[in-house]
Amino acid sequence: MSRCQAVARPLARRLAQPHCLMRTFTSSASRTAEVQDGTPSTTSTSASASTTGPEPSPLDLDPNTVLPQFESQLIKAGQMPIGSRRRRVAMRTTGDLPFEHLPYQAFQEARKILAADREQKLAEIRKQVERIAQLEAQDPNSISGGQAMKDTKLGSMRRYVNKLQILADINDPVVKKRFEDGLGDMDRPIYRHYAHRKWRSYNELLINQRIKQFSIVPDVLPKLVPSADVQLFFRRLKVPAGNVVDSAVSAHPPRLRVQVFDKGERLVSIVVLDADVPDVEKNGFTKRCHFLAANIPLGPTTSSLPLGLIRKDDQLAVPWLPAFCQKGAPYHRLGIFLLEQKPGERLDADKLRELYAGRDGFSLKSFRDKFGLRPFGFNMFRSVWDENTAAVMARHQLPGADVEFRPTRVYTMKTPKKARGWEAKRQGPKYRFLWKYTKRIKGLSNARGWTKRR
Numbered sequence: 001m002s003r004c005q006a007v008a009r010p011l012a013r014r015l016a017q018p019h020c021l022m023r024t025f026t027s028s029a030s031r032t033a034e035v036q037d038g039t040p041s042t043t044s045t046s047a048s049a050s051t052t053g054p055e056p057s058p059l060d061l062d063p064n065t066v067l068p069q070f071e072s073q074l075i076k077a078g079q080m081p082i083g084s085r086r087r088r089v090a091m092r093t094t095g096d097l098p099f100e101h102l103p104y105q106a107f108q109e110a111r112k113i114l115a116a117d118r119e120q121k122l123a124e125i126r127k128q129v130e131r132i133a134q135l136e137a138q139d140p141n142s143i144s145g146g147q148a149m150k151d152t153k154l155g156s157m158r159r160y161v162n163k164l165q166i167l168a169d170i171n172d173p174v175v176k177k178r179f180e181d182g183l184g185d186m187d188r189p190i191y192r193h194y195a196h197r198k199w200r201s202y203n204e205l206l207i208n209q210r211i212k213q214f215s216i217v218p219d220v221l222p223k224l225v226p227s228a229d230v231q232l233f234f235r236r237l238k239v240p241a242g243n244v245v246d247s248a249v250s251a252h253p254p255r256l257r258v259q260v261f262d263k264g265e266r267l268v269s270i271v272v273l274d275a276d277v278p279d280v281e282k283n284g285f286t287k288r289c290h291f292l293a294a295n296i297p298l299g300p301t302t303s304s305l306p307l308g309l310i311r312k313d314d315q316l317a318v319p320w321l322p323a324f325c326q327k328g329a330p331y332h333r334l335g336i337f338l339l340e341q342k343p344g345e346r347l348d349a350d351k352l353r354e355l356y357a358g359r360d361g362f363s364l365k366s367f368r369d370k371f372g373l374r375p376f377g378f379n380m381f382r383s384v385w386d387e388n389t390a391a392v393m394a395r396h397q398l399p400g401a402d403v404e405f406r407p408t409r410v411y412t413m414k415t416p417k418k419a420r421g422w423e424a425k426r427q428g429p430k431y432r433f434l435w436k437y438t439k440r441i442k443g444l445s446n447a448r449g450w451t452k453r454r
Contacts, residue, residue, distance in 0.1 A: 056070050059092055061073070061074060061077075063080065063081050064082050064088060065088050065091045066081050067088070067089075068085055082181050083182075111173070114172060117171070118168050118172070121165075121167055124164055125161055128161045128164065132161070135153060138150070162189050166189050166190050169190040170193070175191075178191075179191055179194045186259075186301050189263070192261045192262070193261075195261060196261040206241060207230075207241055210241045210380060211224055211378065213242070214333050216333070216380070219275055220287075221337075221365055222365065224378060226376065226378050227261070227376045228258055228259060228260045228261070228376050228377040229259040229377075230256060230257075230338060230378060230379040231256065231257040231379065232254055232255075232256060232336065232381060234255075235249060235252065239381055241379050241380055241381075242382060243381055245383060246386055247322070247324060247325075247383065247386055247389040247392045248388040248391075248392060250323040250381070251322040251323075251396070252308065252320075253308035255304065255305065255306040255307065255308075256270075256304075256305040256338075256379070257305070258303055258338065260298065260376075262300075263300060265297055265299035266298055266341070267295050267296065268298045268340050268376075269292070269293065269338070269339045269341060269347065270291065270305070270307065270336070270337070270338055270339075271291070271364060272291035272307075272334060273288070273289060273290065273334070273335050273364055274288040274290055274334050275333045275334075275335060276330065276331070277360070278326065278329055287361065287362050287364075288321075288359050288360050288362060289356055289359045290321040290322075290323065291307060291318060292317040293307070293310045294346075294349060294352060295346050298338075307320060308320065313349060314346070315349060317349050317352035317353050318352070318353070318359065321359065321396075322392050322398070323381075324392060326400050326403050326405055327403070328404045328405035328406055328407075331383065331384045333380060333382060334380060334382065334383060335378065336379045336380060337377070337378055338376060338377030338378070339367075339373035339375050339376070340374045341371070
C-alpha cells in the first residue's frame with residue numbers, strides 16, 4: 001500500500017459514515033458578523049439547541065428509570081437512583097408492568113412452585129404459633145423442669161418459627177429484588193438474613209483482618225468478636241476500616257451506619273479510643289478517650305448514628321476530641337467500639353463524666369467490666385502528622401504541636417562476630433593486588449574510590 005492510500009483510507013471511512021456532519025460552503029455572514037449584527041441566524045439557533053440537549057422526560061427523573069446522563073440532576077434534587085443502571089434500563093422497557101407479572105412462561109411456572117412451597121411454610125408457621133400460645137398459657141408447675149424448661153422450649157420454638165419465616169420468603173424473586181434495590185424492611189427476618197449473609201461474605205472478613213493486623217486484640221481488649229456491621233463516614237465520605245484520615249477531616253465527629261441482624265431495640269454505648277498516645281516519662285504508650293456516649297437506642301431500622309448530634313445530658317459523657325498525632329510519632333490507631341448494655345438498664349451519664357472527664361489513661365476493659373457491657377461492633381481509622389495537624393491542634397487548644405519525636409538508636413547487646421568468608425581471609429597486605437576487584441574489603445576499597453591507581 002502506498003503512503004497516499006494509507007493516509008486517505010481513514011478520511012474515506014469517515015466520509016462514508018451516514019451520520020457524519022459536513023460543513024457546506026455558504027455565502028452567509030460569518031459567526032462574528034452575526035453576533036455583531038445582533039440577529040442570530042437559524043444555524044446558530046439550531047446549534048445552541050443541540051448544545052443544551054433534550055429536555056428530561058418524567059421517566060428520566062424517576063429514581064426507578066433514570067438514565068446515566070440524568071443521575072446528577074436527580075441527586076441534586078435530593079433523590080438517589082434505585083438499583084443498578086442495567087435494572088433501570090430494563091424497567092423503562094417493561095413500562096408499568098410489575099416485576100412479578102413479567103410475561104415469561106418459565107418464570108411464571110417457577111413462581112407457581114415457589115407459591116405452593118410458601119403456603120406449606122405459612123401453614124407450619126400458624127401451627128407453631130398456636131403451639132407457642134398453648135405453652136405460654138400452661139402452668140410452669142405442670143411442666144417437668146419448671147419455668148426454666150418452659151423458657152427453653154419457648155426459645156427453641158420461636159427460633160424455629162423465625163427460621164420458617166426466612167424459608168418462606170428466601171426464594172421469592174420480589175423479596176430479593178427489593179433487598180437489592182435497598183428497599184427492604186429490616187423488621188422482617190428475611191431482609192435481616194440477606195443483610196447478614198452479605199456482611200459475612202466480605203465486611204466481616206475485612207474487619208476481623210483489621211483487628212488482627214493492627215493488634216486490637218490484645219492491646220485494647222482480650223477478646224473481640226464483631227456481630228454487627230459498622231461503617232464509618234466523614235463528611236459523606238465512607239472510610240474503609242484502617243485507612244489514614246486527614247486531620248482536617250477527622251476534626252469533625254463522624255457518622256456511623258450500624259446494622260444489627262437480630263430483632264428488637266437495645267441501648268448501646270459508643271467509645272472512640274486512641275490506643276497509641278506516647279508517654280515520654282515511661283518511654284511507652286498509653287490510651288486516650290476521644291468520645292464516650294451511653295444510652296443510645298439502636299435497632300434494625302435505626303441504623304444511622306451521627307456522633308455530632310448526640311448532645312443529650314443523659315447520653316453524652318465525653319464530647320468529641322479531634323484525632324491528632326505529634327510529628328515523628330508512629331500512626332495512632334483510633335478504634336470505634338460499640339458495647340451493648342444490659343436489657344432495660346441505663347448508665348448514669350453524670351457518673352461517666354466524673355470518671356472519664358480526664359480522657360487520659362482510659363481503659364476499655366475496665367469500662368466494660370465495671371458496667372457489664374458486651375462489645376459487638378467495631379471500626380477504626382488511623383491518624384498521622386500531616387500539614388493540617390498543627391492548625392487543628394491550635395484551633396482546639398491542644399498542646400504538643402511543637403513537640404517532635406525522634407527515634408532513639410538502640411545498640412545491640414550481641415557480642416561482635418569476626419568477619420567470615422573468602423574475602424575476610426584475604427584482607428591482609430599479602431592480597432593487596434585483589435583489593436581493586438572487591439567492594440567488601442575492610443579499610444581501603446575500590447567501591448568508594450579509596451584505592452588510587454599507581
